[in-house]
Structure formats: structure tokens, C-alpha cells
Amino acid sequence: MNINDFRFDGNKKFKISDFDTKQDGKFKDRSEAEELRDDHIMELQGLQERLYAEGKEGVLIIFQAMDAAGKDGAVKYVMSGVNPAGISVHNFKVPSSEELAHDYLWRAMKAAPQRGMITIFNRSYYEDVLVVKVHDLHKKGSLPERVLTKDIFEDRYDQIKNYEKHLHQNGFRVIKIFLNISKGEQKKQFLQRIDDPSKNWKFSDGDVVERGYWDKYMEAYEEAINNTSTPDCPWYVVPSDKKWFARAVIAEIVVSTLESINPKYPEVSEKRKQKLAEFRELLMNEE
Numbered sequence: 001m002n003i004n005d006f007r008f009d010g011n012k013k014f015k016i017s018d019f020d021t022k023q024d025g026k027f028k029d030r031s032e033a034e035e036l037r038d039d040h041i042m043e044l045q046g047l048q049e050r051l052y053a054e055g056k057e058g059v060l061i062i063f064q065a066m067d068a069a070g071k072d073g074a075v076k077y078v079m080s081g082v083n084p085a086g087i088s089v090h091n092f093k094v095p096s097s098e099e100l101a102h103d104y105l106w107r108a109m110k111a112a113p114q115r116g117m118i119t120i121f122n123r124s125y126y127e128d129v130l131v132v133k134v135h136d137l138h139k140k141g142s143l144p145e146r147v148l149t150k151d152i153f154e155d156r157y158d159q160i161k162n163y164e165k166h167l168h169q170n171g172f173r174v175i176k177i178f179l180n181i182s183k184g185e186q187k188k189q190f191l192q193r194i195d196d197p198s199k200n201w202k203f204s205d206g207d208v209v210e211r212g213y214w215d216k217y218m219e220a221y222e223e224a225i226n227n228t229s230t231p232d233c234p235w236y237v238v239p240s241d242k243k244w245f246a247r248a249v250i251a252e253i254v255v256s257t258l259e260s261i262n263p264k265y266p267e268v269s270e271k272r273k274q275k276l277a278e279f280r281e282l283l284m285n286e287e
């Protein structure tokens, strides 16, 4: 598996109709992919600890997807095994009145990672060029006339690119992951949520309504990805009909990003080493 096959950094166009959501790499079977995923989780633990100890770079991982594509599972999976002190998750829901009273990036900025931390956005400011675009929500809010131009989404792509560039230039990595499922797979997942009583709570009536706008969403995703993919802040479009494959890909994306940071434990000065030796002696000589 080569994650570069799924990486969009502005050098190639993303065309949703050409993308095979059922891909499962060259794995012999599911268990082989799960083995690789578990190896990555082990690596992630060590990398996260060093990231935290070094406290220089921060990492923002954004998950976007249609309903039932496995966003929650992906978040849970990245969280598994890593030290909870160094990772946080933010879910972006329908904006509150306080959030709507600010610009759309405000709530994301407040939740941005600190140095040494990994922050996961479960949905993000990309909703403001996805659901908002699909339903023309910008026209229903309280934006002034002068910003409601035909270019409002082109403007937002630029604003998002600039914000992510700003983060990158200030020591934060931004990776954006689109879990791409087919409409057929979504139907299967919805039916499972209806048929399996333990999954009923996951089903919300609105999900079926949104499904009715599938083509408009796909168009919005394609445009958003093509307009906001950059070498420093790439998009990864992850085939997600097979969740076990998606998780193996996500694991590799996260690990390779942390590896590229190559965080190191802070160096201990000679003076400090001497001090530690003194403490050691003190402890050893305790009664």
C-alpha cells in the first residue's frame, strides 16, 4: 500500500467519479491489514510521546465524510493506545448562536492544537464549504450583502488555505482526511443501524434526508479538495467501503506525518546531567 496514491497536494486533480471506494490495497486478507494497523498504533505511541516531550510542533487531523463512513470509528482508532493527555477531539456540530455570531473559522481557531499535542477535528470548518454550500445556508444567516457574492466559496477556499498555511508556518502540521464511501455502502450501513438494535442510537432521521443530496455533496467535496490541497497541507482521500482498509491507511498517514516531524526527547545539558546525578545519590543514600 502506498499512501501517496491517496494524497492530493495540488499536483493532481481529484475526480470523485474516477475513485474506487472499494479498494483494499494488496493485502492478502483483512487480518494482514489489521496487523499492519496494530504495528502502526505501537509506533504512534512512541512518536506521540516524543512529540509531547519536545513540545515544538502540533498536529491537526481533520476527518470529513458523509454519514456512516466511519468517522467516529476512525477517531476512536487514532485515539486508541495513545496517551490521552496528548490528544484531544473536537466535534463540529450545527453552529450555536454564539458561533454564528463570529466568523466561521472562530470556533476552529479556539480548538486548534497546542504545541506537542495532536488534535482531531471530527468535521471542521470544511462544513462551511460543504453542508453550507449544498443547502445555501450562508444566505439564511446574518452575513452582510457585500459578502454574499457568487465567489463566496472561492473566497472561503482561499481563507481556509491561508489559515492552514498560517498554522503550518507557525509549527503545526495539518492533515485532512476524507473518508470516501459509495452511496451503496452508505445504504448498507444505514440498514445495519436500523436492523441492529445496538446500533439504533446511531441512526438519525436527518441522515436519510442528507443522502438525498448525495450528488451535490460529492460535487462540493470534489471542489473543496481540489481548491484546498497544498503540498504542506494535503488532503488524503481514503477508500472507505472496507473499514479495515481505511483504518490501515489512516494509521499509515498519521504515523508517516509524525515521522516526518521526527520529534526528539529534549536534550539534557551537562549541567543538568550533573544535577540528576546528585539527586540519584541523594535517593540512594536515603535511610
Ligand code: ATP
Residues within 6 Å of the ligand: 067, 068, 071, 072, 092, 093, 094, 095, 122, 123, 124, 127, 128, 131, 132, 137, 202, 204
Ligand atoms: P455521526 O456521524 O456519528 O452521526 P455527526 O458528525 O453526524 O455524527 P451530528 O451531531 O449527528 O454528528 O451531526 C453534526 C451535524 O452538524 C452534521 O449534519 C453537519 O453537517 C452539521 N454541521 C456541522 N458544521 C456545520 C455548519 N458550519 N453549518 C451547518 N451545519 C453544520
